[in-house]
Amino acid sequence: MVFRSSTCTLIPEAVYTKQRNHFVVQLVYPAPWLKRPAVLFASSKEASREAMAQIQGLAAHAAGAELLPYRYDPGKLGSQEVEISITHCGICHSDIHLISNDWGISHFPFIPGHEVIGSVAAIGSDVRGLQVGQRVGLGWQSNSCGICEWCMRGMENLCPEAEGTCVHRNGGYADRVRANARFVIPVPDGLASEQAAPLLCGGVTVYNPLRIHGINPTSRVGVVGIGGLGHLAIQFARVFGAQVTAFSTSAGKEKEARAFGAHHFVNSRESKAMKEVANSLDFIITTVNADQDWGTYLQALRPLGTLCFVGVPPSPVSIHAFPLISGQRAISGNPTGSPFRLREMLDVAARHGVKAATEPFPMAKANEAIEKVKKGKVRYRAVLAN
Ligand SMILES: [Zn+2]
Numbered sequence: 432m433v434f435r436s437s438t439c440t441l442i443p444e445a446v447y448t449k450q451r452n453h454f455v456v457q458l459v460y461p462a463p464w465l466k467r468p469a470v471l472f473a474s475s476k477e478a479s480r481e482a483m484a485q486i487q488g489l490a491a492h493a494a495g496a497e498l499l500p501y502r503y504d505p506g507k508l509g510s511q512e513v514e515i516s517i518t519h520c521g522i523c524h525s526d527i528h529l530i531s532n533d534w535g536i537s538h539f540p541f542i543p544g545h546e547v548i549g550s551v552a553a554i555g556s557d558v559r560g561l562q563v564g565q566r567v568g569l570g571w572q573s574n575s576c577g578i579c580e581w582c583m584r585g586m587e588n589l590c591p592e593a594e595g596t597c598v599h600r601n602g603g604y605a606d607r608v609r610a611n612a613r614f615v616i617p618v619p620d621g622l623a624s625e626q627a628a629p630l631l632c633g634g635v636t637v638y639n640p641l642r643i644h645g646i647n648p649t650s651r652v653g654v655v656g657i658g659g660l661g662h663l664a665i666q667f668a669r670v671f672g673a674q675v676t677a678f679s680t681s682a683g684k685e686k687e688a689r690a691f692g693a694h695h696f697v698n699s700r701e702s703k704a705m706k707e708v709a710n711s712l713d714f715i716i717t718t719v720n721a722d723q724d725w726g727t728y729l730q731a732l733r734p735l736g737t738l739c740f741v742g743v744p745p746s747p748v749s750i751h752a753f754p755l756i757s758g759q760r761a762i763s764g765n766p767t768g769s770p771f772r773l774r775e776m777l778d779v780a781a782r783h784g785v786k787a788a789t790e791p792f793p794m795a796k797a798n799e800a801i802e803k804v805k806k807g808k809v810r811y812r813a814v815l816a817n
């Protein structure tokens with residue numbers, strides 16, 4: 432929402448009325464916490480004042496509590512920061528863990544949300560390569576130190592000072608959000624915003640390990656859990672040419688898993704079916720937040736195979752060392768991806784038609800959407816829209 436002297440960038444879904452030295456803009460899409468029409472001023476001085484206006488969203492005020500309307504003053508826009516006017520924000524399971532303070536790192540109140548799509552509303556004085564009005568995305572990470580070994584190697588997701596978009600700060604269940612420009616990713620035209628939002632966290636979380644482990648047409652990949660992450664992992668593994676086996680405790684997901692690109696489906700509740708896949712896979716990515724018999728999955732790996740965790744099971748992972756030693760197998764994990772990998776992933780998604788299966792909710796119905804996600808009833812990713 433920035434007007435700069437004579438030029439201005441308009442919000443497409445809004446009605447503008449010019450009054451003396453300012454415009455009154457009434458948003459057409461629902462933003463129920465916006466009780467009054469926003470006032471956008473035509474001069475650059477007043478525009479910067481507008482950029483500093485309070486950000487409005489929905490915050491968790493205590494562990495597990497319903498989200499409530501919340502405003503905060505983001506202060507002066509930093510020289511390397513970008514302010515994004517949010518159109519969509521996916522609901523990731525990490526948001527729900529943060530709201531419940533399952534990981535003990537939540538500071539209340541805070542606005543959850545880290546699968547943001549929107550348009551650039553304002554840019555800091557040192558930002559290059561992004562334009563006001565440009566469509567962009569923001570994922571789990573919103574900043575890093577920029578000077579450590581990992582940042583220098585283009586692995587900002589491993590930076591010890593990595594900042595989460597909604598950890599100790601306010602995220603994307605809001606009208607706007609700010610982040611360091613390096614983590615604000617242009618979105619290719621070929622992707623629809625609603626289907627692209629979940630790629631910013633869920634997508635890159637499964638894409639990055641597939642790339643790191645060199646998945647290619649010779650690979651046999653297993654995907655454990657056919658949900659928000661798993662349905663994207665199947666699609667990306669298929670794009671890389673791998674033979675894909677989907678594992679689920681729910682037999683009813685076979686048809687959809689195959690529609691996403693899985694060649695095989697294994698009901699992981701059936702021990703006979705699990706035994707039949709022993710020693711057959713090169714890489715297994717597990718997306719589930721529930722405890723499993725991990726030893727069985729280790730046995731499903733061929734020599735040199737890797738079991739990679741991107742979902743967080745509640746209990747410690749307990750396995751015997753023998754299969755690791757005898758087949759030189761490995762256990763690994765992956766935290767999101769670097770800004771470079773995010774750009775690459777969105778480009779691959781646009782060119783190869785990878786998209787999240789989404790269920791849209793108005794931003795004001797975030798609590799309703801969260802309840803549905805908690806019950807596992809969303810197929811496959813809930814996306815809030817302003
Ligand atoms: Zn996430």
Ligand SMILES: [Zn+2]
Pocket residue numbers: 575576577578579580581582583587590591592
């Ligand atoms: Zn760093």
